[in-house]
Amino acid sequence: MPREVGLLIKLLTFDLSSNSLNGSIPGSMGNRHRLYYFNLSCNSLSQKIPDGLSKLNQLSELDLSSNFFTRGIPSAFGNLQILEMLNLSHDNLSGLIPKGLEDPPGSLLIDISFNNLEGPVPKGMAFANITVEQL
Numbered sequence: 001m002p003r004e005v006g007l008l009i010k011l012l013t014f015d016l017s018s019n020s021l022n023g024s025i026p027g028s029m030g031n032r033h034r035l036y037y038f039n040l041s042c043n044s045l046s047q048k049i050p051d052g053l054s055k056l057n058q059l060s061e062l063d064l065s066s067n068f069f070t071r072g073i074p075s076a077f078g079n080l081q082i083l084e085m086l087n088l089s090h091d092n093l094s095g096l097i098p099k100g101l102e103d104p105p106g107s108l109l110i111d112i113s114f115n116n117l118e119g120p121v122p123k124g125m126a127f128a129n130i131t132v133e134q135l
Contacts, residue, residue: 001016001021001022001023001024001025001026001040001045002026003026003028005026005029006026006027006028006029006031006032007028008032009031009032010034011032011034011035012034012035012036012037013035013036013037013038014029014032014035014037014038014039014040015037015038015039016039016040016043017039017040017041017042017043017063018041018042018043019043020043020044021040021043021044021045022043022044022045022046023045023046023047024045024046024047024048024050025040025045025049025050025053025064026050027050027051027052028052029050029052029053029056030050030051030052030053030054030055030056031052031055032056033055033056033057033058034058035056035058035059036058036059036060036061037059037060037061038053038056038059038061038062038063039061039062039063040063040064040067041063041064041065041066041067041087042065042066042067043066043067044067044068045064045067045068045069046067046068046069046070047069047070048069048070048071049064049069049071049073049074049088049093050074051074051076053074053077054074054076054077054079054080056080057080057081057082058082059080059082059083060082060083060084060085061083061084061085062080062083062085062086062087063085063087064087064088064091065087065088065089065090065091065111066089066090066091067090067091067092068091068092069088069091069092069093070092070094071093071094071095072093072094072095072096072098072117073088073093073095073097073098073101073112073117074098075098075099075100076100077098077100077101078098078099078100078101078102079100083108084107084108084109085108085109086101086108086109086110086111086112087110087111088110088111088112088115089111089112089113089114089115090113090114090115091114091115092115092116093112093115093116093117094115094116094117094118095117095118096117096118096119097112097117097119097121097122097127099122101122101124101127102122102123102124102127103124110127
């Protein structure tokens with residue numbers, strides 16, 4: 001994905017889903033403080049999900065599903081105060097589910113199914129209907 005995308009400073013929504021994008025998400029995307037909708041699902045993105053995305057404090061929907069990310073879910077995602085939907089399913093993620101996602105500030109719909117996550121399923125409301133098999 002081109003780094004120049006991170007220079008689009010007035011973005012409110014960003015949807016490049018199903019575009020055969022590859023490479024990584026530029027860390028500078030975390031500087032788009034007005035962004036409230038971010039969708040890069042169904043691409044071929046890889047490497048790790050940038051921690052900087054947790055600085056998108058106006059973000060209400062984040063869909064990065066169906067990519068090839070490595071490593072785990074950024075622990076700072078639990079700091080996204082108004083996030084309503086987080087979809088990280090089918091992403092090849094590994095590691096533990098961050099504690100910050102256990103009790104998010106609002107009502108958060110989380111889909112982290114079909115990854116290689118391990119450890120206990122958090123007890124918070126966002127995970128009330130998730131089984132270990134879905135992870």
